[in-house]
Structures are given as C-alpha cells and as structure tokens.
Amino acid sequence: MSKVRTGIGRRSFIKSVSLAGGGLVIGFNWLACKRAEEAAGKEVAMQMPDEWFEINGYLKIGDNGIVTIYSPNPEIGQNVKTSMPMIVAEELDVDWNNVIVEQAPLNTDIFTRQLAGGSQSIRQGWESLRMAGATARQMLLTAAANQWEVPVSELSVEKGIIKHKNSDKSIGYGEIAKAASQVEVPEEVELKDNDNFKIIGTSRKNVDAKKIVTGKPLYGLDVQREDMLIAMVVQPPAFGMEFKSMDAEKVKDMPGMVDVFTIDTYPEDMEKEWSDVAAFSKLVVLVGESTWQVMQAKKALKVEWELNPELTKDIQILEKSAGLEDASGLESSEFHTSLMAEAGSKNSEVVRRDGNPEKAFKNAARVIERTYTCPFLAHNCMEPMNFFANVTEDKAELLGPIQTPEYAEKSINKRLGFDLENIDIQMTRMGGGFGRRLYGHFLVEAAVISQKLGKPVKLVYTREDDMTNGVYRPAYHVKYRAALDGNNNLTAFHVNAGGIPESPLFANRFPAGAIDNYLAESWTLKSNISVGAFRAPRSNFIAGAEQSFLDELAEEMGKDPIQFRLDMLERAKTDPVGENNDYDASRYAGVIKLARDKAKWGKESSEMSRGVSAYYCHNSYVAQILDMSMKDNQPIIDKVTCAVDCGIVVNPDAAKNMVEGGTIDGIGHAMYSEMSFKDGVPQHENFDTYRLIRHSEAPKAIDVHFVENGIDPTGLGEPPFPPIMGAVANALYKATGKRYYDQPFMKAQSILG
Amino acid sequence: MANFKININGKSQNVDVDPSTPMLWVLRDHLKLVGTKYGCGVAQCGACTIHLDGTAVRSCQLTVSAVKDKEITTIEGLSENGDHPVQKAWLEHDVPQCGYCQAGQIMSASALLKRNPQPSDEEIERAMNGNICRCGTYTRIKAAIKTASDSQIA
Numbered sequence: 036m037s038k039v040r041t042g043i044g045r046r047s048f049i050k051s052v053s054l055a056g057g058g059l060v061i062g063f064n065w066l067a068c069k070r071a072e073e074a075a076g077k078e079v080a081m082q083m084p085d086e087w088f089e090i091n092g093y094l095k096i097g098d099n100g101i102v103t104i105y106s107p108n109p110e111i112g113q114n115v116k117t118s119m120p121m122i123v124a125e126e127l128d129v130d131w132n133n134v135i136v137e138q139a140p141l142n143t144d145i146f147t148r149q150l151a152g153g154s155q156s157i158r159q160g161w162e163s164l165r166m167a168g169a170t171a172r173q174m175l176l177t178a179a180a181n182q183w184e185v186p187v188s189e190l191s192v193e194k195g196i197i198k199h200k201n202s203d204k205s206i207g208y209g210e211i212a213k214a215a216s217q218v219e220v221p222e223e224v225e226l227k228d229n230d231n232f233k234i235i236g237t238s239r240k241n242v243d244a245k246k247i248v249t250g251k252p253l254y255g256l257d258v259q260r261e262d263m264l265i266a267m268v269v270q271p272p273a274f275g276m277e278f279k280s281m282d283a284e285k286v287k288d289m290p291g292m293v294d295v296f297t298i299d300t301y302p303e304d305m306e307k308e309w310s311d312v313a314a315f316s317k318l319v320v321l322v323g324e325s326t327w328q329v330m331q332a333k334k335a336l337k338v339e340w341e342l343n344p345e346l347t348k349d350i351q352i353l354e355k356s357a358g359l360e361d362a363s364g365l366e367s368s369e370f371h372t373s374l375m376a377e378a379g380s381k382n383s384e385v386v387r388r389d390g391n392p393e394k395a396f397k398n399a400a401r402v403i404e405r406t407y408t409c410p411f412l413a414h415n416c417m418e419p420m421n422f423f424a425n426v427t428e429d430k431a432e433l434l435g436p437i438q439t440p441e442y443a444e445k446s447i448n449k450r451l452g453f454d455l456e457n458i459d460i461q462m463t464r465m466g467g468g469f470g471r472r473l474y475g476h477f478l479v480e481a482a483v484i485s486q487k488l489g490k491p492v493k494l495v496y497t498r499e500d501d502m503t504n505g506v507y508r509p510a511y512h513v514k515y516r517a518a519l520d521g522n523n524n525l526t527a528f529h530v531n532a533g534g535i536p537e538s539p540l541f542a543n544r545f546p547a548g549a550i551d552n553y554l555a556e557s558w559t560l561k562s563n564i565s566v567g568a569f570r571a572p573r574s575n576f577i578a579g580a581e582q583s584f585l586d587e588l589a590e591e592m593g594k595d596p597i598q599f600r601l602d603m604l605e606r607a608k609t610d611p612v613g614e615n616n617d618y619d620a621s622r623y624a625g626v627i628k629l630a631r632d633k634a635k636w637g638k639e640s641s642e643m644s645r646g647v648s649a650y651y652c653h654n655s656y657v658a659q660i661l662d663m664s665m666k667d668n669q670p671i672i673d674k675v676t677c678a679v680d681c682g683i684v685v686n687p688d689a690a691k692n693m694v695e696g697g698t699i700d701g702i703g704h705a706m707y708s709e710m711s712f713k714d715g716v717p718q719h720e721n722f723d724t725y726r727l728i729r730h731s732e733a734p735k736a737i738d739v740h741f742v743e744n745g746i747d748p749t750g751l752g753e754p755p756f757p758p759i760m761g762a763v764a765n766a767l768y769k770a771t772g773k774r775y776y777d778q779p780f781m782k783a784q785s786i787l788g
Numbered sequence: 789m790a791n792f793k794i795n796i797n798g799k800s801q802n803v804d805v806d807p808s809t810p811m812l813w814v815l816r817d818h819l820k821l822v823g824t825k826y827g828c829g830v831a832q833c834g835a836c837t838i839h840l841d842g843t844a845v846r847s848c849q850l851t852v853s854a855v856k857d858k859e860i861t862t863i864e865g866l867s868e869n870g871d872h873p874v875q876k877a878w879l880e881h882d883v884p885q886c887g888y889c890q891a892g893q894i895m896s897a898s899a900l901l902k903r904n905p906q907p908s909d910e911e912i913e914r915a916m917n918g919n920i921c922r923c924g925t926y927t928r929i930k931a932a933i934k935t936a937s938d939s940q941i942a
Binding site for chain 1: 816827830870
C-alpha cells in the first residue's frame with residue numbers, strides 16, 4: 036500500500052459538496068440513470084435510495100448502499116464512462132453491482148482535465164480517480180470507527196460492508212454514509228497495491244449498453260425540449276469564399292420556417308481559444324419547427340458567395356509562383372500534390388541531426404529513397420455535428436457532444452460576455468469524436484443563434500455540412516532515405532517530412548536513437564482549408580510511412596523485417612544515439628516480440644501474405660501483424676494479431692474492443708478514405724463517394740494481446756490506429772508484388788485487377 | 789401538410805406532416821422516437837434502418853405517404869424489454885463503442901436473421917454492408933449475429 040497526499044483541503048471539499056448537490060442530479064434526469072450491471076443487461080431488482088449523501092465531488096452514497104459515481108470526462112466511444120468509475124469503485128471497495136454511473140457536467144472546481152483527447156483520460160485521471168475512491172472509503176471507515184468507538188485499524192471492508200475484526204459488528208456503506216459525509220477529509224489516504232485490485236483488470240460491460248441497444252435518447256441529436264426550434268447553417272461552398280448576399284424572403288414563408296439570418300460566430304476582435312477552429316465564421320442560419328422543414332428551406336435558399344481576399348491572398352502568391360494561369364486562391368488537390376512534391380525535394384528546417392549524415396550519404400555504396408503521401412481526411416463521426424443551446428438574458432445552457440467543454444465555456448464567455456458561473460455546459464454521449472469535437476464552433480454557433488432568437492435551439496449539421504466544413508486531417512508527404520555501405524549495413528537515415536498546413540514529423544521517435552548518422556527535416560505549406568486533430572494526429576500518417584520504409588529497407592538489406600527492427604531497438608537500448616529519444620526501446624521491442632510469438636511469425640502458410648508494423652505514440656506501444664490473401668484480385672484481410680503495451684488494462688474486454696476498432700479504422704483509412712478539392716470545393720460530401728471501410732472489408736479475425744507489466748495505465752484510444760497502416764502496406768506488397776506509397780491504397784485498385 | 793395514420797411498433801399513430809417527409813424525421817421529430825438515427829440522409833450509412841413489414845429499409849428514403857397500412861418497427865419496438873436475441877447478443881459481446889450506428893446495425897441484423905436464421909459469413913457481410921460503423925466494431929457485430937443465430941436455433 037502506498038500513502039498518497041490527497042491534496043483535498045477542507046475548504047475545497049466543502050465547495051465540492053455544495054456544487055455537487057441536488058442540482059446535479061436533477062439536471063440529468065433526462066438521461067435517467069441505471070445501475071451499472073443492470074444497464075449492461077442483467078436483470079436486478081434494486082430500489083433507489085430515499086436519501087443520497089454526498090461524500091465528495093466524484094460520488095454519493097444512498098441510504099441503501101447504492102453508489103452513484105460521476106464520470107468526469109466526455110464519452111466519445113472510448114468507454115471512459117465505464118472505466119473511469121471502475122477506478123473510483125476499486126478504491127472505494129464497493130460492489131460494482133451497486134454502482135450507478137452518471138456523466139458529470141463541466142465542473143472545473145471538482146474535476147481536472149474534462150477533455151477527451153490525446154488518449155489521456157485514464158492516464159491523467161488515474162491518480163485523482165483512485166484518490167476520490169480511497170478518500171471516500173477512508174471517511175466511511177472513520178465514521179464507522181467513531182460510531183463503534185474502535186480504532187480504524189481494526190476495521191476491514193469488502194464490497195461496501197465494513198466489518199470489525201474483534202467483534203461481529205458490521206455496517207453497510209448506506210447506513211454509515213450520512214455520518215461519513217460529516218467526517219473531516221483525510222489529508223493522506225492509502226491506495227491499494229495492484230495485487231489487491233478486484234475491479235480494475237476485470238471486464239465490465241459498457242454502462243450505457245442497454246440504452247444503446249434499445250434506442251434510448253443518449254446523444255446530442257436526441258435532445259428534445261419544449262418550444263425548441265431546429266437551426267441549420269449554410270456555409271460557403273468553397274474554402275476561401277464568404278457570404279455576399281441572399282434572397283431569403285420566399286424561404287421564410289415556407290411551411291414551418293421561423294427565420295433566416297446571418298451570424299458571425301467569431302468576430303475579428305474576439306479573443307479565440309485554440310479550440311475555436313472554423314473555416315467559415317460567417318454563416319447563413321435557417322430556423323424552423325422541424326428538421327425536414329428546415330432541410331427543405333435550406334435546399335430552396337439562394338445565396339451568393341464571393342472570394343474572401345484575406346483568405347485567398349497567400350494561396351494566390353503560391354499559385355503565381357508555381358506558374359498557374361488561374362491564380363484564384365482556391366485550392367485543388369492537384370496543386371497540393373505538386374506543391375508537396377516540390378517542397379519535399381528541397382532541404383528544409385533541420386529538427387534533429389546526429390553524427391554526420393551528409394558524409395555517410397556521400398560515402399554510401401547504395402542509397403534507398405522512397406516517398407509516401409496521404410490526402411486530407413474528414414472525421415465523419417457517425418453523429419453529425421450538433422448542439423443544443425438555450426441562451427436567456429443572463430444564462431447560457433448548453434447541452435450536447437463536445438470533447439472540450441472547458442475550452443468551450445471560455446469561448447462562450449468571450450463570445451457572449453457571460454460570466455463562467457452563468458454558463459452551464461453538459462455533455463451527452465457522443466456518436467464518435469476522433470478529434471472532430473475538440474473544435475466547438477458548432478456549440479458557439481448554437482449559442483449565438485439561441486441568443487439572437489431568445490429561444491431554445493438545436494443546431495443540426497447535415498452530413499454534407501459536416502463533411503464539407505473542414506477541420507480535416509492535413510495532407511502529408513514524407514521522403515525517407517537510407518544509406519547502406521558495401522556490406523549492406525545501414526549507415527545513415529534521413530527523414531524529410533511536411534504537409535499542408537502542418538508537418539507530421541516526430542524527430543525524436545524511433546528510429547532516431549538507433550542510427551549513428553540521422554537527419555530529420557520538416558516543412559509546412561500554407562492553406563485556407565481548416566485542419567484539426569484526427570485520431571492520433573501526425574502519427575496517423577508517419578507511422579505507416581515509416582514502417583513501410585523499414586520493411587522495404589529490411590528487404591534491401593536481406594533481413595527479416597522483425598529481426599531488423601529488434602536489432603535496431605537493441606542498439607537504441609544498449610548504446611542509444613543522442614539523448615532525447617522519445618520511447619522506451621525495451622517496451623517497444625516487447626510488443627514486437629509478443630506479436631511475433633502470438634502470430635507464430637515465420638510459420639505462416641505459403642498462401643498467406645504477412646505484413647508487420649509497430650509504433651509508439653500516446654505513451655503506448657503497439658505491434659500488429661496482418662495476414663492477407665487475394666480473392667478475385669481483391670485483398671482479403673484474414674487476421675490481424677495485435678500486441679499492446681498500455682500498462683495496466685482497466686477493463687480488458689472493452690480495451691480489446693478499442694484495439695479491434697482502432698485496427699479496423701486504420702485499415703479503412705489507409706485503404707479507402709480520401710477528401711480531395713477542386714477550386715476550394717470539397718469533392719466528397721456524403722458516403723456515396725466518400726469511402727469508409729464496410730463490413731465485408733474488415734478483417735475476418737482480430738487477436739489482441741496485452742503486455743502485463745503493472746505500469747500505470749497509458750493511452751489506448753489512439754495507439755492501435757497508426758501502425759496498422761504500415762502492416763496493410765507491407766502485406767499488400769507481399770500479396771501483389773507492388774509497394775504502396777500513396778494513401779488511400781485502393782485508389783490504385785486497377786493495379787490489382 | 790396532411791394527416792397520416794401509421795402503424796408503428798404495434799400502435800396506430802397520427803401525424804400531420806408534409807407527405808414528402810421521410811419516416812426518419814417523422815419518427816425523430818414528431819413521435820420522439822429518437823432511437824432511429826440520422827447519419828447521411830442518402831441511404832448510404834444504415835443508421836436509420838427500420839423494419840417495414842419485417843424487412844429492413846432505410847427510413848431516410850421512406851416517405852410517410854409511402855407507408856400506407858404497412859407495419860413499421862423501430863429499435864424501440866424490436867422487443868418489449870430489450871431482450872430480442874440480437875439485442876441480447878449485442879450485450880453479451882459488448883459490441884458498442886460510441887454506439888450511434890448500433891440501432892441501425894441491430895435492425896439490419898434482426899431482419900437478416902428473420903429471413904435467414906443461419907446466415908453464412910458471406911451472407912452476413914452482404915446483408916450488413918450498408919451499415920457503416922466508424923468506430924470499427926464489425927468483427928464484434930459479426931460475432932454477435934452468430935450468437936443470436938445460434939440462440940434462435942437452440
């Protein structure tokens with residue numbers, strides 16, 4: 036057991052209690068709560084308590100022993116709404132069958148980092164969640180000890196029942212909760228040893244599963260309020276254009292329509308948060324009584340657009356210098372491709388240099404050079420962007436899907452001028468996030484619209500609005516070069532990476548540290564297409580490119596691709612080059628070995644084409660081996676073996692689900708997905724032309740293995756996503772004899788036919 | 789606007805809407821049955837799948853005027869207590885991640901098993917190919933359909 040200072044003073048505790056009072060529960064009645072196990076489908080009869088006692092901001096206990104645990108972070112499908120409360124319940128020593136989970140609203144007085152991003156919810160919440168449970172447990176024990184007039188050290192607790200060692204006294208949490216809520220908050224608490232975990236490390240079903248499979252209202256789009264109006268926006272058809280004029284009179288008279296007007300979401304003088312990314316600030320807004328009516332009006336509305344000189348001038352300069360006749364400032368994918376090829380052929384900003392790479396390349400017997408590219412991507416959360424807002428004269432109520440409620444609150448504060456205490460942000464379950472809902476312009480838009488109307492409004496994006504709105508994964512380009520000496524030894528490594536408008540380079544990640552002569556360069560190009568974080572930003576391209584290059588390099592050197600990686604990692608471990616190597620070579624090698632052993636590498640049938648890949652990001656290590664066969668000239672993915680080191684796995688089956696999903700998502704984006712542009716216009720606006728992976732294209736089996744090392748948990752939502760793209764490319768090579776350098780790989784589908 | 793009497797989940801319902809209104813929005817906006825999801829509006833993602841006389845259809849393409857006296861079943865009406873074999877299998881395999889597409893997946897899967905109680909892998913893939921899951925729960929969905937198939941036989 037380790038003693039940990041709680042950092043919870045009496046003063047902050049009292050504040051927490053008052054803030055976590057009854058209002059919290061009332062506000063969430065529409066998401067009516069259920070016990071964790073019942074929600075997962077088990078039929079259990081249990082009465083709700085007559086009275087609740089707040090123990091701390093994370094939990095309250097009913098007089099019958101039922102415990103409500105608030106899940107602080109936004110739920111985007113990463114399952115934190117189950118796994119975060121599991122961590123609290125573990126230290127509280129309560130029966131999971133007696134736990135109800137509720138989504139906490141934004142409350143910066145109680146919770147830190149209420150954000151879904153960077154695969155950090157569990158990693159950064161680990162200690163505070165455990166302390167919340169342990170502190171409450173300690174208070175309950177103290178209350179029982181006081182009542183029985185015995186020392187706390189003589190008490191034990193199991194599944195919410197406190198027992199006295201030297202007598203037959205016992206008491207349930209529910210019976211002592213009232214007294215416990217009056218106990219002084221301990222300054223130090225004892226946390227459990229990992230060996231004593233009873234809930235952490237055991238599979239618990241998704242607490243919302245029953246509601247999901249029975250179609251209960253859970254998502255932002257499901258919000259209904261009396262007198263609520265539906266709002267939709269019309270945005271410019273191209274990046275670089277803006278609103279000029281419209282003829283709205285006829286449309287206003289269409290059935291169910293209430294109003295048509297324009298808004299400026301982010302006026303120029305507004306101080307913006309990092310999360311206030313929006314390509315289109317000035318929008319046309321249509322408001323009506325029902326979704327279909329507003330959709331019809333939206334189709335009928337005639338709007339004139341014009342070039343925005345501020346947005347297009349930099350692009351025009353680029354176009355002119357590239358010799359384009361029509362320098363409109365509106366970007367096209369063809370232009371992007373040629374610009375990136377040119378930028379990638381030049382020397383760029385040196386981010387890291389070890390040894391003397393220039394000399395090594397000059398003296399090389401052979402230089403291998405390969406270039407990899409990927410297009411822009413739209414996030415395509417299955418639930419399109421939306422938000423509910425009810426802004427009255429002095430209060431803003433916001434409810435919906437947002438990954439960054441804390442920043443959204445600041446944005447509303449700046450945009451509407453309301454004090455933070457008059458802004459109430461609550462989070463619904465989200466139909467996907469993937470980074471898209473970090474950027475809460477839709478929340479600000481909903482608030483501005485509601486304020487203007489003086490009515491509650493649900494803003495709804497159509498799929499087309501959602502897909503053409505920007506905040507895309509950037510387009511990237513990377514060139515790798517390797518120098519080999521006369522004995523086929525790797526003597527130097529060069530990575531030159533860039534993109535529109537950001538570079539995917541991680542200069543200090545593997546293989547940096549494993550090669551004496553190493554050079555990493557980075558460049559960027561301007562664009563007026565807005566971009567944002569997309570599941571494993573930057574890694575989601577560079578991992579696959581790097582792992583494809585290493586595969587080709589191993590082949591050129593006559594080495595087994597796994598042994599080649601392990602040899603390099605051994606070098607990085609025993610005699611690292613440089614000091615800022617951003618990975619643990621032993622853990623990295625560990626997942627590769629685990630995948631190798633589980634997939635029985637080298638023993639596959641001759642008909643099977645195998646590709647391997649491994650990567651480190653978001654504090655976790657993942658290795659994947661992908662088995663492919665060809666049927667009717669199309670690749671079939673028969674199996675993927677995944678090895679993952681993310682430290683302690685809180686909820687194993689759910690974690691497997693996450694790895695399976697990340698793997699399938701990664702295969703899909705590498706193979707099929709692409710957003711392209713012509714004269715600033717996104718060329719895909721719905722799933723008829725924008726390809727996402729479908730059932731028949733998914734692997735037939737995915738085998739997931741976790742490294743058991745007892746290390747505090749690290750990220751899991753993102754790490755399985757980037758490396759699989761390399762495994763796909765490497766297996767495709769084995770299956771077809773051709774290397775695939777440009778995503779999406781199946782764009783070159785004719786090659787296979 | 790016109791009045792339509794439609795049979796939804798075994799109950800007769802009256803709605804006063806434009807005849808061109810898709811059932812998706814009749815369900816969601818007018819009848820507050822929000823389990824049927826909007827994903828694309830062009831029959832490409834399957835999130836809005838319902839049953840029309842027991843057959844899986846995309847409710848975003850089914851106008852209210854086309855329903856006439858056919859019976860509509862939504863996710864809310866698939867079973868009384870959420871215990872349809874497909875729902876139970878979904879819980880057993882803990883399929884959902886974000887969960888948004890799952891009502892549509894379940895409606896497609898339950899219609900498949902009704903007409904073909906023992907589908908092959910290929911038949912499952914063909915029947916489910918119109919239902920997109922961005923989270924990538926496809927392997928679990930297939931496993932859950934097989935479990936539901938087995939439980940129906942047993």
